[in-house]
Amino acid sequence: MDDATMIRLDLKKIENLLKKVIIMEKQNLRTKQYNDPEMVRRIKKAIEEEVECF
Amino acid sequence: MLLKTLKLINFRQFSGEQNIEFATDSVKNVTVVMGENGSGKTTLAQAFTWCLYGDTDFEDKVVANRALERKLMPGGELQVKVELNLVHSGTEYTVIREQLYRKDLTGRTKGQNTTFNIAYKKDGQQEFVRALEVDAYMKQILPKELSRYFFFDGERIGNMSKEIKKGKSQDFAQAVRGLLGLNAFISALEHLKPTSKYGVIGSYNESYDSKSDKRIAQYTEDIQMAQDNIERIDKRLLEITSEMEIAQDNCDDLNVKLSGMAETERLQKDKLRLSETLTKTRQARASSMSAILKQFNTNNSSYFAKSLIFKSLENLSQESKLDKGIPDMHARTIEFLIKRGFCVCGTKVEFGKETYNNLNKALEYLPPQSIGTSINQFVIESELKTKSSSDLFESIADQYKVLRDYENQIEQLISDILAIEKIVEGKKGIGNLQQDLWRYEKVIRDLTAERDESNRKKGAHETTRDRLITERAELTLRDENNKKIEIYKAYAQYMFDELSRVYKKNEEETRRKLERYVNEIFKSIYEGGMSINVDERYNIQVIVEDEGGYSNDVETSTAQSISVIFAFISGIIKMARENSLELESETKLLESEPYPLVMDAPLSAFDRRRIKTVCDALPKIAEQVIIFIKDTDGELAEENMGAKVGKRYLFEKKNEFETKLVAR
Amino acid sequence: MLFQKEYSFRGSHVDKVNKLTSQFDSSASAKLFNRNIDVYILAPIIGFLYGRRAEIDKSGGETTKIFPEQLIREQTYLKYNYQLIMLLDKKREPSFDERENKAFRNYGNNSEETLSDELSYEKYVLGGIDVLYEKLIENANSPEDYITKLYDFMEEFNERYNEDISDEKILDLCALARN
Numbered sequence: 076m077d078d079a080t081m082i083r084l085d086l087k088k089i090e091n092l093l094k095k096v097i098i099m100e101k102q103n104l105r106t107k108q109y110n111d112p113e114m115v116r117r118i119k120k121a122i123e124e125e126v127e128c129f
Numbered sequence: 130m131l132l133k134t135l136k137l138i139n140f141r142q143f144s145g146e147q148n149i150e151f152a153t154d155s156v157k158n159v160t161v162v163m164g165e166n167g168s169g170k171t172t173l174a175q176a177f178t179w180c181l182y183g184d185t186d187f188e189d190k191v192v193a194n195r196a197l198e199r200k201l202m203p204g205g206e207l208q209v210k211v212e213l214n215l216v217h218s219g220t221e222y223t224v225i226r227e228q229l230y231r232k233d234l235t236g237r238t239k240g241q242n243t244t245f246n247i248a249y250k251k252d253g254q255q256e257f258v259r260a261l262e263v264d265a266y267m268k269q270i271l272p273k274e275l276s277r278y279f280f281f282d283g284e285r286i287g288n289m290s291k292e293i294k295k296g297k298s299q300d301f302a303q304a305v306r307g308l309l310g311l312n313a314f315i316s317a318l319e320h321l322k323p324t325s326k327y328g329v330i331g332s333y334n335e336s337y338d339s340k341s342d343k344r345i346a347q348y349t350e351d352i353q354m355a356q357d358n359i360e361r362i363d364k365r366l367l368e369i370t371s372e373m374e375i376a377q378d379n380c381d382d383l384n385v386k387l388s389g390m391a392e393t394e395r396l397q398k399d400k401l402r403l404s405e406t407l408t409k410t411r412q413a414r415a416s417s418m419s420a421i422l423k424q425f426n427t428n429n430s431s432y433f434a435k436s437l438i439f440k441s442l443e444n445l446s447q448e449s450k451l452d453k454g455i456p457d458m459h460a461r462t463i464e465f466l467i468k469r470g471f472c473v474c475g476t477k478v479e480f481g482k483e484t485y486n487n488l489n490k491a492l493e494y495l496p497p498q499s500i501g502t503s504i505n506q507f508v509i510e511s512e513l514k515t516k517s518s519s520d521l522f523e524s525i526a527d528q529y530k531v532l533r534d535y536e537n538q539i540e541q542l543i544s545d546i547l548a549i550e551k552i553v554e555g556k557k558g559i560g561n562l563q564q565d566l567w568r569y570e571k572v573i574r575d576l577t578a579e580r581d582e583s584n585r586k587k588g589a590h591e592t593t594r595d596r597l598i599t600e601r602a603e604l605t606l607r608d609e610n611n612k613k614i615e616i617y618k619a620y621a622q623y624m625f626d627e628l629s630r631v632y633k634k635n636e637e638e639t640r641r642k643l644e645r646y647v648n649e650i651f652k653s654i655y656e657g658g659m660s661i662n663v664d665e666r667y668n669i670q671v672i673v674e675d676e677g678g679y680s681n682d683v684e685t686s687t688a689q690s691i692s693v694i695f696a697f698i699s700g701i702i703k704m705a706r707e708n709s710l711e712l713e714s715e716t717k718l719l720e721s722e723p724y725p726l727v728m729d730a731p732l733s734a735f736d737r738r739r740i741k742t743v744c745d746a747l748p749k750i751a752e753q754v755i756i757f758i759k760d761t762d763g764e765l766a767e768e769n770m771g772a773k774v775g776k777r778y779l780f781e782k783k784n785e786f787e788t789k790l791v792a793r
Numbered sequence: 794m795l796f797q798k799e800y801s802f803r804g805s806h807v808d809k810v811n812k813l814t815s816q817f818d819s820s821a822s823a824k825l826f827n828r829n830i831d832v833y834i835l836a837p838i839i840g841f842l843y844g845r846r847a848e849i850d851k852s853g854g855e856t857t858k859i860f861p862e863q864l865i866r867e868q869t870y871l872k873y874n875y876q877l878i879m880l881l882d883k884k885r886e887p888s889f890d891e892r893e894n895k896a897f898r899n900y901g902n903n904s905e906e907t908l909s910d911e912l913s914y915e916k917y918v919l920g921g922i923d924v925l926y927e928k929l930i931e932n933a934n935s936p937e938d939y940i941t942k943l944y945d946f947m948e949e950f951n952e953r954y955n956e957d958i959s960d961e962k963i964l965d966l967c968a969l970a971r972n
Contacts, residue, residue: 082606082619089623096624100313100320105218107269111327114320118329122620415823418940422823425943430835430870435963436954437838437877442966444880444889503897505971510873512967515960522951529944536937 088125095121130217130271131753132725138210139194140179141172142788149173149790151725151755152775153216159747159754159773162790163763164780169788170757174729177280180211180226182273183243191240193230196786201232217270223248223255224267271724275305278698280727305667305701311639314632321625324360326353330625333618337601338610345611348601355594362587369580376572383566390562393553400549407542414535421528424521431514432521438511445504463488639704640667647700654742655692669697695743702726702751723752744769794901795911796871800833800859804850806919807857809926817939825929825943830863832922834870837914840921841878842954847919872900875914885913 096118103109109117132151137143152160164170175185179192191198193209201207207230214223228243247258247266258266271279322328326335334352337345431438467488471477478484605611644663651661662670671693702724726747744766747754754773758766767774777793802810814826826832840846864871879896886892899907928946933939 082616084619084623089620089627092620092624093627096317096321096628097313100316104269104312104316105220107266111320114316115327115329115332118317118320118621119332119617122329122617122624126617126620415936418823418936421940421943422825425825425947426827426831429831430838430874432955433835433842433950434838434874434877435958436842437881439958439963439966441877441880442963442970445893446966446970500893500897503900504893507873507876507897508967508970510869512964514873515963515967518960522947522955525944525947529940532940 092122092125095125130215130724132727132755133214133216133221134212135176135180135214136210136212137173137176137790138212139197139207140176140209140211141192141194142169142782142786143172143176143790144194144197144787147790149778150776151753153753154775157773157775158752159756159770160776160778161763161766161770161774162755162757162778162780163760163793164757164788165782166759168780168782170759170780171729172788173790174280174727174757176211177213177727178276180213180224181267181271181276183226183245191230191238192228193238193240194786196784198230198232198238201230201238203232203234203236206231207238215270221250222270224270278694278701279724280729311632311636314628314635318625318628318632321621321628323622323625324356329621330618333614333621336614337605338608338614342604342608345601345604348597348604352594352597352601355590355597358590359587359594362583362590366580366583366587369576369583373573373576373580376569376576379569380566380573383562383569387562387566396549396553400546400553403542403546403549407539407546410535410538410542414532414539417528417532417535421525421532424524424528428514428518429521431518434514435518438514442508442511445508458491460492463492640665643700643704646703647696650699650703650746651692651696653746654695661693661696669693698726699746699751725753725755726751727755727757729757740765741769748773794903795875795914796864796868797861798864799861800864801856802829802858802922803856804852806847806850806922807853807855809922809930810857812930813922813925817933817936823936823939825939828863829857829859830867832925833859833918834867834874836919836921836925837874837878837917838921839924840917840919841882843920843924845920845924846913846916847923848916849919876900878914878917879910882913885910 099114099117099121103114131153133153134151135149137147137149139145149160149162152158162170162173175187179185185192193207197207208227209230210225210227212223212225214221216222225246225248226243229241230238231241232238245263247263248255249258250256267273320328321330323330325331334349337349466472467478467485469478472484472488476484478488602615605615640663644661647661647663647669651659658673660672662672664670740762747756748770754770756766779791779793781789781791783789810829810832813832814824814829816824826835876896879900880892882892886895895907895910899910901907928949929939929942933942
């Protein structure tokens with residue numbers, strides 16, 4: 076699906092994203108601050124932000 | 130999770146309010162609760178289960194104190210409550226379960242549904258978890274599937290060992306993984322999951338702008354349909370797996386029984402063979418008997434008369450009776466001489482004179498009056514009898530020996546047959562096992578076929594889905610907005626794949642590490658060339674380490690079972706503890722939580738030497754140990770764990786319905 | 794005269810003779826004595842050898858019979874056995890000459906003396922039946938028991954009477970007696 080001719084993925088960005096998401100998840104496991112839909116929204120937000128940023 | 134306090138109100142024999150505070154100190158982390166059998170150890174252990182999950186292992190599901198319940202007036206109410214205070218993930222929780230019992234006007238007491246609440250402290254304020262979320266919270270704190278390994282009942286060890294060895298649910302593996310610090314990965318994967326509409330990737334799929342091209346919506350719908358099919362098949366595949374496992378278990382059971390049956394069958398055949406031999410031997414004995422009797426019946430009198438014949442002949446041969454007969458002379462000769470009036474020698478034969486008398490006497494010795502002939506006859510007969518007689522005794526004795534042999538054989542055969550019957554008797558009543566086995570084997574065949582077919586269909590759906598996704602991507606990339614979504618989704622997908630990979634690797638490592646720990650602990654408490662294997666589903670196998678490298682899953686003995694369970698639990702706890710120490714490390718993405726070990730009468734199953742090992746190992750492995758013990762075991766525990774014991778309690782049993790918990 | 798008329802066992806001897814001649818194992822047609830007459834032939838010898846005499850038991854009306862034809866057919870055996878006993882019964886007659894007369898001269902002459910001899914013989918018959926019954930039947934409950942008793946009896950008899958007598962010795966004596 077990630078056809079290289081159309082979409083280019085930045086591995087650095089992915090690495091950052093992974094770290095960010097795991098930390099988010101870890102914190103939430105402890106605090107139970109956000110429920111599942113909220114977490115999905117937060118992850119999406121993080122992805123969009125990371126992709127859009129320079 | 131560490132347990133701080135437990136409050137019981139009218140829970141079974143604990144009438145009124147009773148409190149127990151557990152040792153949470155990092156050094157003195159052991160709480161010992163001592164009491165005689167029947168004083169309430171098991172009840173106290175069950176109080177945890179009831180509080181956390183609303184269920185007990187008691188046959189009688191009524192948890193209200195019986196004495197108080199009896200005293201209730203019609204319309205009266207009795208509140209039962211168990212409150213458990215614990216710390217989990219740095220948050221202090223109070224888990225409360227209550228049940229109201231009401232006596233109706235007919236005097237029957239009925240328990241209402243239990244109520245379950247979890248309270249936690251947030252910024253010093255006590256807050257209650259919303260009713261809809263309490264179960265999810267509980268699952269986070271300690272899933273029920275795992276609880277039994279931390280609330281450990283020494284007396285139900287047999288079942289546990291079977292459970293731990295196989296047939297555990299996916300939930301269990303999931304729970305273990307969570308416990309081992311892979312929770313963040315699991316949550317992240319769950320949130321990213323492409324197969325759910327509500328996950329990150331799924332929601333991107335839903336957010337395409339279909340205004341630019343109507344077909345996008347159609348594609349999305351088709352893709353979703355394919356995805357739904359795949360999920361339905363996946364669900365069925367899981368069911369198939371567990372159905373197959375159940376059928377396989379049944380087959381295994383039946384095969385064990387059938388091999389018992391095969392044994393029985395073999396014995397039955399032996400018995401039949403022995404019975405046939407018995408019949409033949411009996412026939413042989415009968416004919417041998419007939420032979421003896423036939424011999425006895427034939428001419429027996431000459432045999433029995435032998436001594437008499439001998440004596441008679443002896444006597445007869447000594448007498449010279451036979452000599453008195455004049456050879457070749459007949460009575461008629463004498464009669465002629467008397468009639469003629471003079472003898473051969475010329476002497477006159479006159480009636481009454483000597484010559485007359487002598488001649489008459491001679492008649493006695495001549496035929497027919499002579500007994501000489503009779504005697505001769507008798508001797509000839511004796512001779513004939515002797516010549517024709519066999520030694521009756523000798524032949525009967527020979528025959529009798531044969532007969533005795535037969536009788537011994539018969540006796541042996543009968544005792545063999547009886548022995549077989551005894552064994553077979555013990556194996557009766559297993560019924561139509563073979564049919565059952567065939568039935569289960571057919572179930573497995575059918576399920577296998579269904580699984581293969583399902584996998585084929587799943588593959589087809591996946592191909593369709595992937596094709597549709599590609600086609601949709603072509604469309605969406607033409608639109609700027611949709612292209613963005615496509616890119617986000619690509620990132621999300623990549624993240625998901627990457628996380629899955631890392632998770633798998635981590636999980637594998639974690640599992641190997643668990644296996645190593647479990648083995649270390651197992652070998653320290655159970656000697657004898659055996660090791661434990663933990664497979665992908667966290668099933669446990671005990672393997673014999675043979676010099677030849679030959680290995681086999683062996684039937685476990687009770688002591689071995691206990692050791693396996695103990696090693697498994699200890700291993701999990703040890704890892705959980707280790708992971709929790711690395712909690713703050715940024716590079717290590719694992720997160721975990723210490724767990725207590727609550728054990729009901731665990732020592733009674735071990736021998737003295739092993740008790741020491743266990744007592745040594747326990748407080749080192751678990752963050753917290755709470756142990757319910759009978760007096761005799763208690764002394765041993767104190768002896769071996771004394772320095773670690775932080776709190777001591779004693780059950781004071783007043784009667785069947787009332788036990789008090791006293792601090793010592 | 795003996796061995797001419799139908800012979801009847803009476804009283805307690807009926808049962809004993811019946812048992813001696815009955816089949817004791819259903820699987821084998823096994824009988825100790827095939828016929829009443831077989832008992833009758835052997836019994837006097839056993840009675841005499843064991844010194845057992847028995848009176849005719851006149852109690853009870855039941856009888857078991859031996860028919861005259863059978864007696865006549867077995868005449869030789871019967872007569873021979875009678876002669877043996879007459880010849881050797883020293884207790885009744887110490888003089889050998891007299892015993893010889895009883896055995897050979899007087900046989901079947903219906904004299905008073907002979908009738909008394911015959912009666913004595915009959916007593917041995919009945920005594921012998923008693924012995925045979927004790928030795929072969931009494932207290933036996935199974936075919937095995939019967940055979941065991943039979944063997945024991947044979948063994949005992951062999952030891953007591955026959956062990957030292959060989960057929961050769963008898964044949965030598967025959968030759969001697971015939972002269």
